[in-house]
Amino acid sequence: MSRNAIVTGSASGIGLAVTELLRAQGWTVTGIDLSEAADHVADVSDPAAVSAAITAIQSSTGDVDALVTAAGHYERSPISQISPAALHRMLRVHVGGLRNAARAVLPSMLARGSGAIVAVTSELAIGGGDEDAHYAAAKGAIIGLVRSLAAELAGRGVRVNAVAPGPTDTPLLAADSPWRATEYLATLPNRRLTTPQEVARVVEFLADASYCTGEIISPNGGAVI
Template identity: 80%
Template sequence: MSRNAIVTGSASGIGAGIADLLRASGWSVVGVDLSPTADHVADVSDPDAVRAAVGRILEDVGEVDALVSAAGHYDITPVSEISAEALHRMLRVHLGGLRNTARAVLPSMVARGGGAIVAVTSELAIGGGDGDAHYAAAKGAVIGLVRSLAAEYADRGVRINAVAPGPTDTPLLAADSPWRAPDYLATLPNRRLTRPDEIARVVEFLVSADAAFCTGEVISPNGGAVI
């Protein structure tokens, strides 16, 4: 029987890696992204747009077994220069994106007796970072929401977890990003950035029946960037 998944941020980076791996593993994946190449174009920070997109997806596929919230953006800005709008945008996209998509799919998951939600957060939510205050704060809020939702929905059969990657080789990291600098890479046990497919394998586990006893967890496939 086909398993259906929604992946936000599916057009590039970690989201694309997750969508590709799930499809290769037999999942039917519907991508949601701002990019016109996505199956459904929607801004995850807009609750009305998310509700409409998920409604259309449910009409098309009937049931959604898994939601992966991977949409996001990143920039490096000293805390003294972070504008209110930049902070609010980080929160709207990362925290709001998870809230909006989870709220849209949870009723159908509860009605069918189960499902899995995985949010992509960041090791910066755990360890913080120089110039990453608004990003780390938004990703930290994602962890708080994941654990709260997990507690609220555990007895209704819905498992909700997070993955917290370290620096990953995606377009979000510019060519001149300090995360790509040889001096930084030399500090990592693996001496390289994580690949999107390595994150995707952890997500694949968390949405599978093998992770039936995992909820409220934060798994950190970060190559030893944070230990």
Template identity: 65%
Template sequence: MTRIAVITGAASGIGAAVATTLADHGWTVAGLDLVPTPHTSYHVVADVSDSDSVTQAIRSVQRDVGLIDTLVTAAGHYSTAPVSQITGDAWNRMLRVHLGGLRNTAHAVLPQMRGRGRGSIIAISSELAIGGGDGEAHYAAAKGAVIGFVRSLAAEVAPHGVRVNSIAPGPTDTPMLAPDSPWRAPEYLATLPARRLCRPDEVARTVQFLLEEADFCTGEVLSPNSGAVI
């Protein structure tokens, strides 16, 4: 049976790793991103923060690929600033991309998932949603809102056979972390029990676990974070 997954943010980082891992395990993967996604067999250029753009993208996948079994929302962006320097535009953009992107894509796929009586949504959050971080209030707030949305939506759609979960990685070795990021500093890595950043493929395997080995889970938050939060 063909299994179809839509991955947002599939062009790079965690999204690309998820797309590659699922494809290696027999999934047909469609990528949604602001740029083409070379790691997927089908892609649509779309802005996840734009509801109309997402609706059209999901319709394209359903028309050209088939009905969607899984949605993984990995699209996001990252910036740091003390609260006194977070502009209204920066605050709103963080929420539009992370929380709005999850809402928009979930809203687009849920009718067909409920209609079939099955489906899975996995949202990539962050361990900063759990532990917070100096200079990262807007990012942590957006990722924390993702977890609240996931838990509420999981309760709402479970009777329809749809599972909703979240993965909250610790600092992960992706291009989102600049070479001079404090999360890459040896002094920070020395504070982690694992002494290293997470790898994108490790996050991707956590996605695979929720999809293929943990079909009893819904409303859960798994946090592969090298021991950053214990």
């Protein structure tokens, strides 16, 4: 029997790589994204829109076995230039996106006593980064939420874990991003960016690993050792 997964941010980057890998492994995957390329178009920061999308998906495909929250937003800025609106947007997309999707899938997962939630955070949540304060803060909050949900749901059949990638070769990193600079890549043990497909394999592992909950796995190419 095919297992059902929902992936937010499914139209590009890590979310697309996760969607493609899980489908190749026999999962039925439904994507949510702002892009029209997704199966369902919704803003993950909007609780009502996320709830409506996931209700429609469950009505169509059945109960959700795994939720992967990969929708993201990235910008660099010195803290003196981070406006309240920019900070709030970062928190709404990352922390709100996880919260909104998790709240929508948890009733059916808890009723069945099984399910997996995998959130995509960042190694910047662990190590921080120059001019990355609001992004790192939002990604750090995801780690706190993941570990708290894992504790809350322990023993009820629902596992909650996170993947914290290092700089990854996705459209979120502009061509002139300092993370793409030769000087930065030379500081990494493997001298290159992580690929979305490499991150997707870690996500797949956590979606399947029945013994993992509250884990933060960081495929970061040695950016944090």
